[in-house]
Amino acid sequence: MPVNITTLGFDADDTLWHTERLFRLTEERFAGLLADYTDKNHLSERLIAAERRNVLHYGYGVKGFTLSMIETALEVTNRRVPADVIAEILEAGREMLTHPIDPLPHVEETLKALKPSYRLVLITKGDLFDQERKVTTSGLDVYFDAIEIVSEKSDETYRTLFSRHGTGPAEAMMVGNSLKSDILPALTAGAFGVHVPYDVTWALEHADEPHGIERFYRLDHIGKVPQLLARLA
Template sequence: MATLTTIGFDADDTLWHNERNFRLTEERFTDLLADYSDKDNLTERLLAAERRNLRLYGYGVKGFTLSMIETAIEVTEGKAPASVIGEILEAGRTMLSHPVEPLPHVEETLQALKGSFRLVLITKGDLFDQERKVAESGLGDHFDAVEIVPEKTAETYRTLFARHGDGPGRAMMVGNSLKSDVVPALDAGSHGVHVPYEITWALEHADIPAGRDRFHQVAHLGELQALLFRLV
C-alpha cells in the first residue's frame, strides 16, 4: 500500500488478554469486603479511586492495587484488617505474574504484515509490567519498535508515527479502545481500526466516531489484512 507505511498496535486486549484479569481481581476484592459494603457500592468506590489516582499512579496493576487499598480503608473507615490489606497486595502480585495469553489471529497477522509495513507496538501502563508482557508473549520480534507511554493522545501518535514512520497521515493505529487507540489516532490524521474486546474498562468507554472516513472496525485481527487490501 503506497500511502500506508506504518501500523501501530495496542497491546492489552488487542494482542493478549488483560482486562478480564482486572475484573477477576475486582471480584476477589469485593468478596474480601463483603462484610463492610455491597458489591455495587464497592465497585463504584473503586472506580472513583482509579479515576482520581490516574494522574498520580498512571495505568496498570500497581495503580489498581493502590486504589483497592485506598478504597478498602475508606469503606471500613480506617478499620480494614491487616489480613485484608495483605490479600489485596497478594492479588496485585498475582496479576503482575499472570501468564500472558495472546488472542486468536495475532501471531499469523503480525507475521503476514512484517516486512511490508513498519510495525510499532504502542502501549500504556507500568513500564516493568508491560516490558514483561511483551517478553513473555513472544511477539516482540515482530515489531520494529516498542513504545510504552503514560497516555495516548493525538500528540502521542503524531510524535511516534513521525519517529518510526512517515508521519501520522501514512499510519494506522489498531486497538480495542476507542478512547485511547482509535479517536486520538484519527485526530492525529491516521487511520484508526477498532478491534472490540469482550470487556471494556469503564474509563475507556467512548462513542463510535461515526462519519470519519479513516475509522474502521474489524471483528478480530484476522480481518485486518482484508481491510488493508480494501484500502489499496
C-alpha cells in the same frame, strides 16, 4: 481512492493479549474480601472513583489498581480494614504482575503476515516494568520494529511516534480495542483508526464511536486487518 499506508501501530492490552479479564477477576476477589462491609455494586463504584482520581498520580496498570483497591478498602471500612485483608489485596496485585500472557486469537499469524510489508510499532501505556514483561513473555516482540511504552495516548503521542517510526500519521494506521485511547486520538492526529472491540472494557476507557470519518474502521477480530489493508491499497 487508494491510500499509501506504511506504518501500523498496535495497542497491546486486550488487543494482542487478554488483560481486562484479569482485572475483573481480581475485582471479584476484592469484593469477596470486603463482603462484610459493603455490597459489590457500591464497592465497584467506589473503586472506579478511586481509579479515576489516582490515574493522574500512579498512571495506568496493576500497581495503580492495587493502590486504588487499598484506598477503597480503607474508605468503605472507615479505616478499620483488617491487616490480613490488606495483605490479601497486595498478594492479588503481585499475582497479577506474574500472570501468564494469553495472546488473543489471530494475533501472531496476523503480525507475521504484515511484518514484511509494513513497519510495525507496538504502542502501549501502563507501568514500564509490567508492560516490558508482558511484551517479552508474549513472544510477540520479534514482530515489531519499535516498542513504545507511554504514560498517555494523545493525538500528539501518535503524531510523534508515527513520524519517528514511519512516514507520519497520514500514512499510518492504529489498531486497538479502546476507542478513547487507541482510536480517537489517532484519528485526530491524522492517522487511520481500526477498532477491534474486546468483550470487556474498563470504565475509564468508554467512549462513543466516531461517525462520518472515512479513516475509521471497525473489525470483529484482528485477523481481518490484512484484508482491510488489501482493500484500501
